[in-house]
Amino acid sequence: MEFDALLLSRLQFVWVVAWHILLPAFTVGLASFIAVLEGLHFFTGKPVYFRLSGFWTKIFAVSFGMGVVSGIVMPFQFGTNWSRFSDATADVLSPLLAYEGLMAFFLESAFLGVLLFGRSLVPRWAHFVAALMVAFGTLFSSFWILATNSWMQTPAGYAIENGRFVPVDWMAIIFNPSFPYRLAHTVTGFYVTTGFVVLSVAAYYLRRGRFVEEARTMFSMTLWLLTVLVPLQILIGDLHGLNTREHQPAKLAAIEARWETASRVPLSLFAIPDQEAETNHFEIEIPLLGSLILTHDPNGTVQGLKDFPKDQRAPVIIPYFAFRIMVGLGLIMLAIVFVSWVLRLRRDLYITEWYLRLCQYAAPIGFVAVIAGWVTTEVGRQPWTVYGLMRTADSVTPSLSGTDVALSLAGYMIVYLIMYPAGGLMMMRLVKRGPADQHDDAVESGRPRGPVDALSHGQSGSEKAS
Secondary structure, rough: OOOOHHHHHHHHHHHHHHHHHHHHHHHHHHHHHHHHHHHHEEEEHHOOOOHHHHHHHHHHHHHHHHHEEEEHHHHHHHHHHHHHHHHHHHHHHHHHHHHHHHHHHHHHHHHHHHHHHHOOOOOHHHHHHHHHHHHHHHHHHHHHHHHHHHHHHOOOOOEEEEOOOEEEEEHHHHHHHHHHHHHHHHHHHHHHHHHHHHHHHHHHHHHHHHHHHHHHHHHHHHHHHHHHHHHHHHHHHHHHHHHHHHHOOOHEEEEHHOOEEEOOEEEEEEEEEEEEOEEEEEEEEEEEEEHHHOOOOOOOOOOOOOOOOOOOOOOOHHHHHHHHHHHHHHHHHHHHHHHHHHHHHHHOOOOOOOHHHHOOOOHHHHHHHHHHHHHHHHHHOOEEEEEEEEEEEOOOOOOOOHHHHHHHHHHHHHHHHHHHHHHHHHHHHOOOOOOOOOOOOOHOOOOOOOOOOOOOOOOOOOHHHO
16 A cells, blocks of 8 residues: 655644644743742732642643653654755754754753742742743743744745755844734734633632632633733734735635635635635625725725635635634634623622633633644645745655655554643643642741642642631
């Protein structure tokens, strides 16, 4: 049986990245949340922030370990499966990825040790600084990874010499046209994803009457954050869409399943795109709204896919539906936040059972939205690895055996299907145990009296009191 090395290499990369992205989607926001908790404890001395910081640090450690394991695989694929791409882009992308490792990974991994095991060894201010460094490390990692991806989407600051991309202007390479929008959109999405996980855990405790002080603190803090970030994410997404229209018009046409270039176009709510016939079936549209949203002008012109050769079009049906899943989930998030405003005004925020249940089961919503957004971005730019310049088919290793890729893909699938459920169960056990009981005298002394195991567990003072 003959295997297609290109197809399997693409499936393998999809498998690895789709699983891996779930972890930074959680840890980037969680690291910042822990830093905020450490800061609040440092400046206010309230034990509840101390307990919450220790609790979420344990969960962060599990996620970080899983992220290291799943992340190591990706660079190897560039050499084994995508050697022509690696050779052509090495002078541009290798320094960006190296900075991610040197500036970001080492920073967060080094200070994570202090954050985990330093509560009884360092002053409170030093522990707070360690939390800040871990948070900065995750953000630096996002910065360099998204600079790399954005350059592949909207390449700039390069010259081509002997078939290789050569850097000419590093500022243009890093701050390429789509980078600011992609960075803001992705990091905000990560924060929102983390927010819904924290909200879910808080709702779980409130429904069971456990760790009530900690749960109310998390619930209120997170909803205030989401009140700002969810509408902001919608605004950033709109700006990102305008940038995509300018620099990647074929991608936008695929996202909207727009075949003909036209002005005053409707907004497609639902359709079944037919790539072969270059049309849509069972389409539901809202007149004029497409031009208004996509161009900010009801008379605006939107370019259609027929303006591009057939071999330069993405598989339309995938980004079309992925985008609508992402937007639909964003509207659900906005509705959840809006309801919280009403319940706050009625003073029913912590006791409304149906709303607590909704928040508890909303934990995966951010992850699904992140995956849908990633699929929209990456499938939408096909058939290019470097947009408009290097095709995916020309990027794969020429001597690669389809059988070898099939075996490696099977191995990755087995390992990930063991590792991720195991890690998930470990984090669920930590959630079930709840925030660890910490000595309140740590607030006055600046550090715990005795050694505190970073992976210990127990009931909080508020639960014991109840």
